[in-house]
Each structure stands twice: as structure tokens, then as C-alpha cells.
Amino acid sequence: MQPFDFVREHEVSTAVKAGSRDGAKFIAGGTNLVDLMKCDVEHPTHVVDINAVPLSKVEQVPGGVRIGALVRMSDLAVHPLIVKNFPAISQSLLVSASPQIRNMASIGGNLMQRTRCPYFRELTWTPCNKRNPGSGCSAIEGENRLHAILGTSDACIATHPSDLAVAVAALDGVLTLRGPKGERQVNATDFHLLPGNTPHIEHDLKHGEMITSLFIPDGPHAKRSSYLKIRDRASFEFALTAAAVGLDLDGSLIRSARVAFGGVGTKPWRAKFAEAALGGQRATPDVFRAAAEAEMKSAVAHRQNAYKIELMKRTLVRALSDLAGGVA
Amino acid sequence: MIGSAAATAGLLVAPLLGEEARKNAAATQQADPNAIPVALDVNGKVHQLELDPRTTLLDALREHLDITGPKKGCDQGACGACTVLIDGRRVLSCLNLAAMNSGKKIVTVEGLAGDGRLQAIQAAFIRNDGFQCGYCTSGQICSAVALIREGRAHSDAEIREWMSGNVCRCGCYLGIVEAVKEASNATV
Numbered sequence: 001m002q003p004f005d006f007v008r009e010h011e012v013s014t015a016v017k018a019g020s021r022d023g024a025k026f027i028a029g030g031t032n033l034v035d036l037m038k039c040d041v042e043h044p045t046h047v048v049d050i051n052a053v054p055l056s057k058v059e060q061v062p063g064g065v066r067i068g069a070l071v072r073m074s075d076l077a078v079h080p081l082i083v084k085n086f087p088a089i090s091q092s093l094l095v096s097a098s099p100q101i102r103n104m105a106s107i108g109g110n111l112m113q114r115t116r117c118p119y120f121r122e123l124t125w126t127p128c129n130k131r132n133p134g135s136g137c138s139a140i141e142g143e144n145r146l147h148a149i150l151g152t153s154d155a156c157i158a159t160h161p162s163d164l165a166v167a168v169a170a171l172d173g174v175l176t177l178r179g180p181k182g183e184r185q186v187n188a189t190d191f192h193l194l195p196g197n198t199p200h201i202e203h204d205l206k207h208g209e210m211i212t213s214l215f216i217p218d219g220p221h222a223k224r225s226s227y228l229k230i231r232d233r234a235s236f237e238f239a240l241t242a243a244a245v246g247l248d249l250d251g252s253l254i255r256s257a258r259v260a261f262g263g264v265g266t267k268p269w270r271a272k273f274a275e276a277a278l279g280g281q282r283a284t285p286d287v288f289r290a291a292a293e294a295e296m297k298s299a300v301a302h303r304q305n306a307y308k309i310e311l312m313k314r315t316l317v318r319a320l321s322d323l324a325g326g327v328a
Numbered sequence: 329m330i331g332s333a334a335a336t337a338g339l340l341v342a343p344l345l346g347e348e349a350r351k352n353a354a355a356t357q358q359a360d361p362n363a364i365p366v367a368l369d370v371n372g373k374v375h376q377l378e379l380d381p382r383t384t385l386l387d388a389l390r391e392h393l394d395i396t397g398p399k400k401g402c403d404q405g406a407c408g409a410c411t412v413l414i415d416g417r418r419v420l421s422c423l424n425l426a427a428m429n430s431g432k433k434i435v436t437v438e439g440l441a442g443d444g445r446l447q448a449i450q451a452a453f454i455r456n457d458g459f460q461c462g463y464c465t466s467g468q469i470c471s472a473v474a475l476i477r478e479g480r481a482h483s484d485a486e487i488r489e490w491m492s493g494n495v496c497r498c499g500c501y502l503g504i505v506e507a508v509k510e511a512s513n514a515t516v
Contacts, residue, residue: 235488
């Protein structure tokens with residue numbers, strides 16, 4: 001691990017100031033940053049501990065819920081407001097990581113975790129456009145069974161690892177960011193970026209800015225929502241495929257739907273084509289399958305991950321069938 | 329007799345070595361220009377340390393305080409052998425910087441037994457063969473203490489899910505699940 005100086009801040013304003021220095025990084029839970037510092041993938045020269053900043057409330061606000069960036073994953077997963085009104089958020093957290101990591105990791109940090117693949121974490125592989133921009137991608141011709149099939153580029157096919165971010169993308173989450181120039185809001189779906197030619201730039205957070213809260217709007221899609229994750233093993237594993245779904249139903253008629261995919265995208269994948277195929281239709285397995293086909297048309301597989309295309313379609317059909325329940 | 333002699337010698341020698349190691353460590357710490365003061369409250373005792381900010385909580389416990397119950401298995405958050413309790417919550421000490429823990433109450437496996445008696449979960453691990461080599465056990469036990477408090481021991485399936493952050497490469501999971509069940513019943 002490279003040397004750094006360590007400072008603990010107690011207010012957003014002083015944290016932002018300390019975090020604006022060259023080479024500074026914020027630390028909350030540390031579960032991603034400390035790990036990547038040990039691999040020498042991350043090497044901040046200043047580490048700003050923000051755990052004492054008062055951003056740990058979950059509040060009912062007009063139109064939705066506001067979640068402080070420092071609320072821990074384990075606490076949010078079982079918060080009564082979230083369990084009752086945003087089940088997909090709760091479920092996505094409970095299938096994330098392990099109980100120990102969920103006790104440590106913050107909501108802001110979960111959304112900020114690096115998009116990563118084994119080549120990114122391993123310095124002995126020189127080519128990685130995320131670590132060494134312009135050096136090439138080791139995964140495209142290498143081991144890529146777990147890699148993305150949506151939103152990939154010639155520069156990077158790493159999968160965004162968060163489950164929470166998928167549920168947040170489906171339910172129209174909005175992030176509040178605070179930086180040296182003040183506060184601004186960004187839709188969660190715009191926050192994470194496609195890799196394109198700049199896979200080392202993963203999100204719309206300027207240096208010195210920090211996430212202060214996450215807002216999720218109330219609504220029928222949020223209330224009737226769920227998160228289904230398919231893994232190689234039963235627990236403590238990243239998604240092969242995952243679907244966050246929300247339905248606004250009138251009997252068996254789908255007024256409108258919210259869908260996002262995990263485990264398959266280079267960013268949390270809001271599935272707009274699937275949503276368009278569901279809106280105004282009856283909640284039947286054929287309609288669900290058609291929605292899955294519509295979204296996966298643009299999927300691009302590599303040598304080892306073609307299985308994800310069919311697996312993702314079936315994941316969505318099962319998630320929607322379970323959520324629609326008796327009406328389908 | 330030989331065993332007894334060795335044990336006696338060990339008793340005499342070990343504290344001397346320990347003291348020397350501590351002196352050396354103290355000298356190294358004084359020489360470190362990057363060191364910052366960190367007060368760690370571990371198992372009810374506060375330790376004033378001077379640590380390089382890079383020091384993880386796991387390394388602070390093991391290398392600076394000789395508290396070796398928490399184990400370094402993977403050192404990357406995948407195995408759970410380093411699990412400790414911070415303010416009552418189970419966390420991974422390997423992914424945690426020591427400097428982030430000033431003012432918090434840290435409990436390791438060494439802090440669980442009281443008055444010379446094992447905690448229920450410790451006794452249950454012994455009774456149910458919840459380990460073979462023992463390397464993961466201190467992490468398993470700290471995790472199980474928290475799991476029982478969290479109310480996640482209602483069924484075998486629930487115990488398996490909520491113990492999934494602790495890997496046992498000897499494969500003693502059947503015994504571990506039985507131990508957690510037994511201790512949970514004893515606690516409730």
C-alpha cells in the first residue's frame with residue numbers, strides 16, 4: 001500500500017475541502033477502497049475519513065425516501081420504510097456481499113465501488129484500460145465468463161458489481177452530490193457512465209464531490225418491486241444475472257413497468273426496451289419473454305459469456321412472473 | 329517429562345520474547361515519520377498506539393497488540409477469518425483501517441469468555457465439532473455471536489445464509505450450523 005496521510009472530518013463542508021486536494025479519496029466503510037489500495041490499484045495520497053459526518057438518516061420526505069450516504073447496507077436492508085415501500089432495494093441489499101461487509105459498507109460507497117474484473121485487480125496483467133488507460137483490455141480475448149454483455153466497448157467489458165445500484169436505477173433514484181461549487185442532483189441512471197473509450201471514468205462525480213444522499217420516489221412501481229439475483233453459489237457471490245423489476249398493475253394489465261439488469265452491464269442497466277414492451281400489455285409469460293428479447297437484442301457476447309444472454313432473459317421472465325403473482 | 333520441561337521453558341521464554349518484540353515494535357513506531365496516534369479500545373482495554381495510517385485494524389491487533397485471535401486468511405474481505413465485533417457489529421478487520429476506530433469498542437474472540445467460562449457459542453463449537461484445523465474458528469465464533477444477536481438463527485437455511493461470510497476450508501459447516509443452533513437456543 002502506498003503511503004497516505006489520514007484525516008477525519010466531521011462536516012460535509014470540511015470533508016469536501018479536504019477531499020478536493022490532489023490525490024485525495026474519501027473513505028466510509030473502506031471495503032472496496034482498502035482492498036484496492038492493498039492491490040495498489042488505488043493509491044490515494046490523502047485519505048479523508050467521513051464516517052463522523054452526519055449523513056446516516058433514513059427519512060420519509062415529500063414524494064419518497066431520502067437515504068443518507070453513510071447509512072450502512074445492513075441497516076437500510078431492514079429499515080421498515082424500505083421493506084414496506086421499496087422491497088427491491090431491501091432485497092438487493094440482502095443478497096449483496098456478506099453480513100460483515102454489509103455492516104461496514106455505506107450506501108454512497110456501494111454506488112461508488114469500482115467497476116472491476118479480475119484483470120483490473122491484478123497488476124501482473126499490464127493491459128487494462130481502466131488501470132492504465134490505452135494499454136488494452138486483457139478480458140476481451142481472455143477469461144470473460146463473468147463479464148458484461150450490455151454496454152461494452154472495445155476498451156472494456158467489466159461488469160458493474162453493485163446489486164443496490166441496479167434496484168436504484170430501476171426505481172428512478174436521484175443522487176445529491178456536494179462539492180466545492182455547491183450542491184447538485186443527478187439521476188442514478190445518468191450517474192454511472194458507459195466505458196466507451198474512457199473506461200477509467202466510471203461516474204459523474206467530480207474530484208472533491210461526495211454523495212450526500214440518495215432519494216427514491218414513492219410510487220406503485222416502488223411498492224410492487226423485487227430483486228432477483230442468479231449466482232454461481234447460493235450466497236456471498238456476485239450476480240451472473242439479476243433483475244430489479246417494478247410493476248404498476250391494473251388487474252392483469254401492466255400500466256407501466258420499471259426494469260433494470262445486473263451482472264450483465266458495464267453499468268447498472270436500466271432496461272428501457274423491456275419497459276416499453278411491457279407497458280399497456282397483459283402480465284403473461286409471453287409478454288415477459290418478448291420484453292426480455294427486446295432488451296437483449298443489443299447484447300454482445302464474448303468467448304465464454306454467451307450463456308448470459310439466455311440466462312438474463314429467463315431471469316427477467318421469472319422475476320416478472322413472481323412479482324405479478326396471481327394475475328399472470 | 330520432556331513435554332513438561334518444554335512447556336515450562338516456553339512459559340519462561342515467551343514473555344521475554346514478547347517484551348523484546350514490543351520494544352522493537354515501539355522503536356520502529358517512533359522511527360516512523362508517518363505515524364499518527366490511534367487509541368484502540370480492545371476487549372475493554374484502551375491501547376494508545378502510534379501507527380502508520382496504512383495499518384489495518386487486523387494488523388494493529390495482531391502485529392502491534394499481540395491479539396492474534398483474528399486471523400489473516402485472504403486479507404481481501406473474502407474469507408471472514410478476521411471477523412471482530414465493533415460496537416457490537418461484526419465486521420472484517422482486514423478491510424478496516426485502524427485509524428478509523430478511535431473511540432469504538434472492539435471485541436475479538438479473546439474478549440468473549442468471562443470469569444474463566446466459555447461463552448455459549450464457544451462451548452457449542454467444541455461440543456459439535458465446529459472446527460478441524462481451527463484457523464477460521466475465531467472469525468466463525470465472532471460472526472456467530474453477532475448472528476444470534478441479530479436474530480438470524482431460526483433455521484438451518486437462515487444460519488447458512490447469515491454465516492456465508494465465514495469460509496471453512498476444512499468443511500466443518502454441519503458442525504458449525506449445529507453449534508450456532510445450540511447456542512442460539514441456550515441464549516434465547
